[in-house]
Amino acid sequence: MNPPELVFDAATIAADGRILLGPISLRIDRPGITVVMGPNGAGKSLFLSAAHGLLVPDQGSITWNGQPASKTRASRGFVFQATPILRRSVRGNIALPLIARGVSRARAADRIAAALAEARLDTDPAKPAAALSGGERKRLDLARAIVTRPDVILLDEPSANLDPATTAELEQSLRHISEGGTKILISTHDIAQARRLAAEILFFSEGRLLEQADTASFFHQPASNAAQRFLDGER
Amino acid sequence: METLTEAWRLIASFDATLVEIVSLSLFVSLTATMLAALIGIPLGAALAIWSFPLRGVLVVLSTSFMALPPVVVGLVVYLSLSRAGPLGMFGLLFTPSAMIIAQTILITPIITALTREAVLPLRREYDLLLLSVDAGNWLMLKTLVWDARFGVVTALLAGFGRALAEVGAVLIVGGNISGLTRVMTTTIALETSKGNLELALALGVILLMIAISINAAIHLLARFGRRYEVTR
Numbered sequence: 248m249n250p251p252e253l254v255f256d257a258a259t260i261a262a263d264g265r266i267l268l269g270p271i272s273l274r275i276d277r278p279g280i281t282v283v284m285g286p287n288g289a290g291k292s293l294f295l296s297a298a299h300g301l302l303v304p305d306q307g308s309i310t311w312n313g314q315p316a317s318k319t320r321a322s323r324g325f326v327f328q329a330t331p332i333l334r335r336s337v338r339g340n341i342a343l344p345l346i347a348r349g350v351s352r353a354r355a356a357d358r359i360a361a362a363l364a365e366a367r368l369d370t371d372p373a374k375p376a377a378a379l380s381g382g383e384r385k386r387l388d389l390a391r392a393i394v395t396r397p398d399v400i401l402l403d404e405p406s407a408n409l410d411p412a413t414t415a416e417l418e419q420s421l422r423h424i425s426e427g428g429t430k431i432l433i434s435t436h437d438i439a440q441a442r443r444l445a446a447e448i449l450f451f452s453e454g455r456l457l458e459q460a461d462t463a464s465f466f467h468q469p470a471s472n473a474a475q476r477f478l479d480g481e482r
Numbered sequence: 483m484e485t486l487t488e489a490w491r492l493i494a495s496f497d498a499t500l501v502e503i504v505s506l507s508l509f510v511s512l513t514a515t516m517l518a519a520l521i522g523i524p525l526g527a528a529l530a531i532w533s534f535p536l537r538g539v540l541v542v543l544s545t546s547f548m549a550l551p552p553v554v555v556g557l558v559v560y561l562s563l564s565r566a567g568p569l570g571m572f573g574l575l576f577t578p579s580a581m582i583i584a585q586t587i588l589i590t591p592i593i594t595a596l597t598r599e600a601v602l603p604l605r606r607e608y609d610l611l612l613l614s615v616d617a618g619n620w621l622m623l624k625t626l627v628w629d630a631r632f633g634v635v636t637a638l639l640a641g642f643g644r645a646l647a648e649v650g651a652v653l654i655v656g657g658n659i660s661g662l663t664r665v666m667t668t669t670i671a672l673e674t675s676k677g678n679l680e681l682a683l684a685l686g687v688i689l690l691m692i693a694i695s696i697n698a699a700i701h702l703l704a705r706f707g708r709r710y711e712v713t714r
Contacts, residue, residue: 299614301610301613301614320613320614320615320616321615321616325614327610327611327614331607331608331610331611332712333608333611333625333629334604334629334630334631334707334710334711334712335628335629335710343611343615343617343625344615346621347615347616347617347618347621375709375710376710376712377709377710377711377712377713378709
């Protein structure tokens, strides 16, 4: 199966007459993990939200396999930077996307068990989700994003508040999910994480896409000064 | 002291008149709460979730009508149901149905406004998640009302408490007819004025116990609900 094709065609996101993101033109059609990098305020979260269709472009278009992103959200999963937790059990939280797609109760139970295992969330599914730790909540959000077996998952800085061990486990889950054929887009400002995960890097600065490159060539010789400065700042 | 002993005897012996009055009170107010819930829960949730024409007006009305004076509601329902009124042909005046209608009108704004208040913060918090999973309107409503369930049940209990305790509306539209429309509050008012303090006091004690139970239930619900509340 070909990986899904994401196309931004001169897309801009604006608010109050000010352009916050773009114009961006790009095509992502390779398998594996695409890492969205850039300093704080570069537009990484906006880019992911727009790619998932949570924001509709003010100009241009954003499509997955030719269909507008905002009309195809059900075929993707999204992991938020600030994990939204429903006031219900762990199981109830993960079930939401399945209910939205009308999956039967019997099939939902199997899917939830599989998603819990894949996200490495080892907890009693009946307990209130609010009782989970920060790391567990992130894994819950991941389980919720993959429970419908989507073609694509997008993760907005998933390891921003996680300790190194939890981050390593999350990355392992992501690699495993990616190897299973699911396309992953993930944003981070953690250079080491990008090196570990990425097949491809998108580098953003001040709402503009400055580079789209192979991981090796990006780290070896970034094309933009902004990217070079970003990498230098971390060394 | 003698009055108190006699009142206690009435309660302890399940006095037939007492039981009849308490049962009618509970029947009328529970039915009114159920009807008000059918209107108030979806309306309150809709006011929290969607923008539509007249939303602002409905929000202001539901909030200001929370403190509707029962006698005014009673008067309006009386005029509507009286023989010359627009609903006079149903012959409902001075029946338990009239009392249910009056109490439903009285507490629907309470349940609507409190449901809206319970749903509103969740709507803001869940907005992007619900959008990201492509939840339709029906799933959005169900998810938000269910997750606001502790607040919604508190709204129902508050409405029920208000219905049970009010006297003005049921007195006007029910007429306080012995064996037919006599409820706890109207009986207390009548029997006290007649000097028959035992029955009044017995009913007062029961009413107070129900009020305390309702508040205890609200308190317990809030405590239980906190288990599901998210802290960051």
